Amino acid sequence: MxxxxxxxxxxxxxxxxxxxxxxxxxxxxxxxxxxxxxxxxxxxxxxxxxxxxxxxxxxxxxxxxxxxxxxxxxxxxxxxxxxxxxxxxxxxxxxxxxxxxxxxxxxxxxxxxxxxxxxxxxxxxxxxxxxxxxxxxxxxxxxxxxxxxxxxxxxxDESGSEGVAHRKATQRPFFKPVSLSPRLALLAVNLAAGPIGNGPVIDAMTGTGGFIIEAAATNRQALGIDLNSQMVEGANQNLNWLLKQQNITQSSAKIVRGDATNIAASIDKSWIGQVKGFVLDPPYGRNSQGSLEHDELLTKTLTSAHQVASNEASLVLIVPINSMPAQINSALDNKSQVDLLHGDWHSLQQLMKSSGWQIKNRWIEHVHGSLSRLVIHAKYVLLN
Ligand SMILES: C[S@@+](CC[C@H](N)C(=O)[O-])C[C@H]1O[C@@H](n2cnc3c(N)ncnc32)[C@H](O)[C@@H]1O
Structure with missing residues (x-):
């Protein structure tokens, strides 16, 4: 072979x-x-x-x-x-x-x-x-x-200079410190949604639209949702900028105002049960919106994602953690403890499980001296 x-x-x-x-x-x-x-x-x-x-x-x-x-x-x-x-x-x-x-x-x-x-x-x-x-x-x-x-x-590419690796979120018209790096955003979209043409991908807390911009650039069906209308306006500016910059004349990617805890209300009915990928970078610290506590917001969002997901769907959840040594050559082993900035690992694990998302793998991405990110890949499982 x-x-x-x-x-x-x-x-x-x-x-x-x-x-x-x-x-x-x-x-x-x-x-x-x-x-x-x-x-x-x-x-x-x-x-x-x-x-x-x-x-x-x-x-x-x-x-x-x-x-x-x-x-x-x-x-x-x-x-x-x-x-x-x-x-x-x-x-x-x-x-x-x-x-x-x-x-x-x-x-x-x-x-x-x-x-x-x-x-x-x-x-x-x-x-x-x-x-x-x-x-x-x-x-x-x-x-x-x-x-x-x-x-x-x-x-x-022999020079290593092409592709997403050298693009920066700061180049876009609407930038906020919460914006994820394009290379992590694109990777998460691919990890969650699988092969191109596989089916729609949703970012229910889209902020400046980082994930949806990458999904649009790679010709995926995608929807970004945010509760904050300023974010929705800014993310749409970013999306239009990207489409113009890359000469993309036909894209089905959209960003709308809506609530992550009720994704079904924001999507076309034909998407229900068909969504193949979810990417989620929930709010933390002073960027939090709405009145729900962190864990409650996450549980309700994961449950609402599960309600519209295909039974082959994947989800990538990115959460901030206290800095850990860089580990770029392997996933974390099952027993490794992580120190979440908000809440604790045990509760996060439980809430993912109870909302129908089975954790497959976790990786650490170093951000700076006091901050790392935990990238969690989970698969849809049926709930009893
Ligand atoms: C950490 S930011 C996302 C940043 C994004 N990944 C980026 O690249 O810009 C989290 C976003 O979640 C939004 N948010 C908070 N609660 C929400 C809810 N219930 N429904 C939808 N969006 C919500 C906030 O307005 C904020 O824009």
Whole structure:
């Protein structure tokens, strides 16, 4: 069976891995010995790989039919594998070799020398090299921290400068300190809603519209709701700005005034039982609106989400916690304690369970010295 290698961005490989599994469930992504390389199974065309990369937050590139080599100062073995690969995966048009170093260094390894030698193999096969405008890019992606090298025909971005990673919430017309970073917002939308075209996604407490902007940019059916009309107006400004900036002429994304504790009242009747993803970044501290206490607001919101959810739905809930050491290469284990800024972990766990959301995984995202975020991924379960 064909195997491909996805190269994950460095800001949070564990979240990137979860996002990839949500976007490409039928390719059964699994992490390799390197935290930055995921293996994908099954047929994947260049255009399918490109589509995935163009909506993903955490995935930088896909090496089609690629392989991973465990570097043991064995240049000749690596070059032999590369030559075999090129012979078995021939392509038309001009070629370039793209070395990409994602973490650390390898001993006795010079990427420019190896790239030159691979260029030599390509010339011997009879291919023409064109570094400025190649039709095909063969990547050697080097993860020095695990001594792994991934090789293959590359779809994606070698500079790391494209995509959501470099956009900032402050660039939008309506910004508030509560605005989530675009890369986390996009990742959460993908993690919650799954493959593009899967079904609608709802952000019931949309604030400046961070999640809905990302959902609109990736052509999802999406609805943002907020109780505060100023937020609704500002989030709509942000949404219109994004659509104009990205030349999107047709979008079904909308932001309306409404109450998260009664989502059914804000949505089209045809969405009831069909919503595939929920993203939720509830208010905290002085940004709180309305009269409900934190836990009561959350319980009622999760219950109202459950009432309109498809039975395959997922939910991503992001809550602030007291700072924890960065942990970007794995999810938290089940027993790890977290110190929520509002309420305690045990009650949050209970209230999610009683509203029909079963926790699948949790990750920590570092914000600054005194603040981290807990990203919780939960699945819909039937309530008795
Ligand atoms: C932390 S902010 C969300 C920030 C958002 N993720 C962003 O990127 O801008 C929480 C939002 O929840 C809204 N809110 C509070 N209670 C609500 C309710 N019952 N229904 C809908 N929105 C509510 C607040 O007005 C606030 O805008």
């Amino acid at each position: 064909a195997q491909h290698i996805a190269v994950l961005r460095g800001w949070h490989p564990a979240l990137a891995m979860a996002e990839l599994a949500a976007l490409l469930p039928s390719h059964n992504p699994i992490i390799s010995e390197s935290n930055r390389f995921a293996k994908l199974e099954g047929e994947l065309t260049p255009s399918e790989a490109f589509e995935t990369l163009s909506v993903s937050s955490g995935c930088q590139a896909i090496l089609l039919n690629g392989f991973i080599h465990n570097w043991q100062n064995d240049e000749s073995i690596l070059l032999e594998k590369v030559e075999n690969y090129l012979q078995n995966n021939q392509r038309e048009g001009k070629m370039a070799v793209v070395p990409l170093r994602i973490e650390g260094k390898l001993s006795q390894f010079s990427s420019s020398q190896i790239a030159g030698k691979i260029g030599g193999i390509m010339s011997r096969i009879g291919w023409q090299i064109d570094l400025s405008n190649p039709a095909n890019r063969f990547s050697i992606t080097i993860d020095g921290s695990s001594s792994q090298i991934a090789c293959g025909w590359m779809v994606g």
